[in-house]
Amino acid sequence: MNNNLKNITKTNLSKEWATLDRIDYDFQFKNGDWKRLSRECYNRGNGAAILLYNSLKGTVILTKQFRMPIYEQNKEEGMSIEVCAGAIDNSDEPLETIIRETEEEVGYKINNAKQVLTAYTSPGALTEKMFLFVAEYSEEMQINEGGGLESENEEIEVLELSFSKAIKMVKDQEIIDAKTIMLLQFAQLNNLLD
Numbered sequence: 001m002n003n004n005l006k007n008i009t010k011t012n013l014s015k016e017w018a019t020l021d022r023i024d025y026d027f028q029f030k031n032g033d034w035k036r037l038s039r040e041c042y043n044r045g046n047g048a049a050i051l052l053y054n055s056l057k058g059t060v061i062l063t064k065q066f067r068m069p070i071y072e073q074n075k076e077e078g079m080s081i082e083v084c085a086g087a088i089d090n091s092d093e094p095l096e097t098i099i100r101e102t103e104e105e106v107g108y109k110i111n112n113a114k115q116v117l118t119a120y121t122s123p124g125a126l127t128e129k130m131f132l133f134v135a136e137y138s139e140e141m142q143i144n145e146g147g148g149l150e151s152e153n154e155e156i157e158v159l160e161l162s163f164s165k166a167i168k169m170v171k172d173q174e175i176i177d178a179k180t181i182m183l184l185q186f187a188q189l190n191n192l193l194d
C-alpha cells in the first residue's frame with residue numbers, strides 16, 4: 001500500500017512476445033505536491049538463474065550465447081557469457097524452472113539448488129524479478145551435452161572454467177551480464193569454492 005499514489009491507469013502499447021504498458025499515476029512528492037507522472041513498464045515475466053560450481057575441482061559452469069540487445073548496443077559480436085538462466089513459466093516455481101533449465105542449457109541433472117539472492121534486473125523499466133540460485137555439480141550429474149532447445153532456436157555453448165578465471169573475466173569486463181557478476185561475487189564473498 002502506497003498512500004502517495006492514486007489514479008493509476010494502464011495503457012497497453014505492445015503485446016507480442018511480452019507486454020509493454022504505459023502506466024500513468026498521480027504521485028505525491030515529499031513537499032506534499034501531487035503530479036501526474038508516466039512510466040513505461042516491460043513485462044516478460046520473472047526469471048531464474050544458477051551458478052553451478054564444483055568445490056573440489058574449483059570450477060564453474062557458464063554459458064555463451066548470442067544476445068541481440070548486446071549486439072544492438074555495440075554492433076560487435078553480440079556474444080554473452082552468463083550463468084545458466086531461464087524465464088519462469090506462469091505456473092512454475094523458480095526452483096522447478098532452474099532445475100529444468102540446467103538440464104536443457106548445460107546438460108546437468110541437479111536435484112536441488114539453494115536460492116541465495118533475489119534481484120530486480122532493471123527496476124526503472126522491467127517488472128522482471130530474478131531468483132538467483134547456487135548448486136554443486138559433479139561429472140556424474142551430466143546427462144547430455146546441453147546447448148538449449150532447438151525448438152526455441154537456442155544455441156548455447158557450455159563452458160567449464162576455473163573459478164579464478166571466471167572472476168578474472170569479471171574484472172577484465174569480459175563477463176558483463178549482471179546476474180552472472182552477482183552470483184560469481186556471491187560465491188567469492190561466501191567462499192563457496194575455497
Ligand SMILES: Nc1nc2c(ncn2[C@@H]2O[C@H](COP(=O)(O)OP(=O)(O)O[C@H]3O[C@H](CO)[C@@H](O)[C@H](O)[C@@H]3O)[C@@H](O)[C@H]2O)c(=O)[nH]1
Nearest residue numbers: 017045046047048049085086087088121128152153154179
Ligand atoms: N520470438 C521471440 N522469442 C523470444 C523472445 N525473447 C525470448 N524468446 C525465446 O525464449 C527463449 C527464452 O529462453 P530462456 O532460457 O527461458 O530465457 P533467457 O533468454 O536465457 O533469459 C534469462 O535471463 C534473462 C536475464 O539476463 C532474463 O531476462 C530472463 O528472465 C531469463 O532468466 C529464447 O531462447 C527464445 O527462444 C522474443 O522477444 N521473441
Ligand SMILES: [Mg+2]
Nearest residue numbers: 084085086105
Ligand atoms: Mg536461457
